[in-house]
Amino acid sequence: MISGSLTGVHSRISGVGSYLPPRILKNSDLSSFMETSDEWIRSRTGIEQRHWVTGTTATSDLALEAARVALADAHLSADQIDLILLATTSPDYDLPPAACFLQRKLGLNNIPAMDVRQACASFVYGMSIADAFIKTGTYKNILLVGAETQSKALDKSTRGRDMAVLFGDGAGAIVLSASDDPFSGRIFSTHLHTDGSHAEDLWIPSPSCAADNERMSRESFERGDHFPRMEGKVVFQNAVKRMPEAIDEALQANGMKMEDIDLFLFHQANLRINEMVAKRLGIPDSKVFNTIQKYGNTTAATLPLGMDTALRAGKLKRGMTVAMAAFGSGFSWGSTIFRY
Numbered sequence: 135m136i137s138g139s140l141t142g143v144h145s146r147i148s149g150v151g152s153y154l155p156p157r158i159l160k161n162s163d164l165s166s167f168m169e170t171s172d173e174w175i176r177s178r179t180g181i182e183q184r185h186w187v188t189g190t191t192a193t194s195d196l197a198l199e200a201a202r203v204a205l206a207d208a209h210l211s212a213d214q215i216d217l218i219l220l221a222t223t224s225p226d227y228d229l230p231p232a233a234c235f236l237q238r239k240l241g242l243n244n245i246p247a248m249d250v251r252q253a254c255a256s257f258v259y260g261m262s263i264a265d266a267f268i269k270t271g272t273y274k275n276i277l278l279v280g281a282e283t284q285s286k287a288l289d290k291s292t293r294g295r296d297m298a299v300l301f302g303d304g305a306g307a308i309v310l311s312a313s314d315d316p317f318s319g320r321i322f323s324t325h326l327h328t329d330g331s332h333a334e335d336l337w338i339p340s341p342s343c344a345a346d347n348e349r350m351s352r353e354s355f356e357r358g359d360h361f362p363r364m365e366g367k368v369v370f371q372n373a374v375k376r377m378p379e380a381i382d383e384a385l386q387a388n389g390m391k392m393e394d395i396d397l398f399l400f401h402q403a404n405l406r407i408n409e410m411v412a413k414r415l416g417i418p419d420s421k422v423f424n425t426i427q428k429y430g431n432t433t434a435a436t437l438p439l440g441m442d443t444a445l446r447a448g449k450l451k452r453g454m455t456v457a458m459a460a461f462g463s464g465f466s467w468g469s470t471i472f473r474y
Contacts, residue, residue, distance in 0.1 A: 145268035146319040147474060148275075149210065149309035151203025152442035153196055154429070155187045164299060169292040175299045180405025184302030184430030186285035192226040194235035196305035197281035200438070201240065204277070204307035212240045215309075216273035218247035219264060221256030221280040221434035223463075224287055225249060228341075236279065253336075254401050254462020255326075256280060256434035257306075261458075261470055262324035264310045274312045280435040281305035287338075289361040297362050300403070302430030306438025319452070319473045322388045325380055326468040332372065335365040336463040373403065373467075374410040377459040380469035381415060384457060388471055392416060395471070397450055401460035402426035402436040411459070423449050433462070450474060 160183045161172035175181055187196070197220055205212060218233050218240075225232035233247035252259040257280040264276040284301040288294060313320070340359035341349035350360065377400060385391065398421050400408045405426050412422050423444045425436070432439055437458055444450035454474050461467040 143269060143271060143312045143314050144320040145265045145310045146313045146321070147308050147472065148311040149204040149206070149208025150307070150438070150442050150445055151200045151205070151207055152304065152306040152439045153199035153203065154185045154304045154439075155191060155196065157186050157188050158183055159186055161299070164295075167290055168295045168298065170295050170299060178406075179300060180426055181299065181430050182427045185304055187283050187303045191283065192235070193222050193224050193281045193283045194220075194226050194232050194239060196283065196303065197222075197232070197236045197279040197307070198239045200281065200305035200307035201236065201277055201279055203442075204309050208275075208309040208311065210275060210309060212242055215240075215242065215275050215277045216245055217264070217267060217276045218242075218245065219250055219260045219276065219278045220247070221250040221252070221260045221278065222282055223251065223253050223256070223433050224283045232281075250434075252462075252466045253464060254403060254433050254436070255460045255464070255466040255468050257437045258324065258458060258460045258468035258470055259326060259466070261310070261321065262326055262468070265321045265324060268310060268312045276310045277307065278310060278438075279305060279307040280432075280438045282433045282435050284431075284433055287362065289358055293358065294361055296366065297364060300431045302432050304429055304432045304435045304439050306435050306440070306442055308438055308441065321470060321472040323384060324468065324470040325383050325387065326466075327376070327380070328464050328466045330464065332368065332465040335368045335465070336363070338362050370404070370407060372465055373407045373461040374414065376461050376465070376467040377401075377411045377469070378414045380459045380467055381457055384469045384471045390471065394455060395421065395457045396454040397444065397456045398422045399437055399440045399444070399456060399458045400424075401462065402429065402440065403431050403462070436460075
């Protein structure tokens with residue numbers, strides 16, 4: 135848990151932004167290259183459509199557009215940023231980190247830039263890292279982006295449809311800034327967890343440096359080991375357990391009750407998961423904001439995309455107290471409570 139401050143300074147969200155690639159694929163569009171249907175996808179996931187990139191568009195390109203919006207919202211120029219954190223599971227390349235390309239595209243150099251690779255929980259992990267740096271006085275303004283081009287890593291055939299129908303591309307960004315104003319927004323605490331015993335229940339087996347001799351073989355390629363795999367029932371069971379636990383943990387750490395929270399934002403993996411989480415926590419539908427219907431699962435981008443969409447929809451306003459939770463590969467999960 136990250137809470138308190140060594141400097142009397144806390145971190146606040148000073149800017150929010152997002153970006154979605156213009157290409158939209160409705161469920162019916164997917165049936166042109168795999169055996170599926172709108173009814174099949176909606177009934178199992180709640181997803182109606184998603185955005186997918188085209189051509190050479192990379193994760194850092196989406197991150198750049200979201201970052202520009204967040205910087206403008208924070209009334210900051212790029213050269214006022216002290217640290218870049220890019221939460222993603224679909225970096226431009228294996229090496230170097232995608233954050234390095236984002237840094238270059240922002241016209242910056244010398245400041246640290248690093249990826250956060252904790253899959254669907256990456257953005258919550260990134261918030262924890264940024265919050266700690268600000269509270270210790272190390273940095274003043276931090277750019278945190280969640281961005282994904284998952285569509286390029288999917289098996290878009292009937293063989294891979296269980297995963298392919300779930301994911302969308304997009305980016306969301308926030309700027310976290312140091313503040314000593316007790317009445318401004320603030321991150322109250324963050325809470326992080328991992329259970330590596332479930333590592334193979336949601337993973338991509340190849341390329342792998344744990345493989346025999348070569349990172350990728352012809353045989354592994356033909357098996358489709360470079361595509362994501364998931365034990366859906368196991369993921370569902372753990373997600374509906376761990377996210378409520380993480381929310382309860384955050385509430386207890388801050389002496390809050392469920393009714394003190396104005397808005398709940400959950401990772402957008404499956405609408406059925408979020409409905410079950412809300413039911414277990416006893417949250418009214420009016421306090422939960424979902425985007426999976428229009429965006430699909432954008433992995434590390436779901437939470438900041440949700441924040442910006444909620445802002446534009448008038449569901450999130452300054453002074454509101456927000457609880458976030460995410461769960462994903464690893465298994466890794468976490469939560470945070472903040473006043474916007």
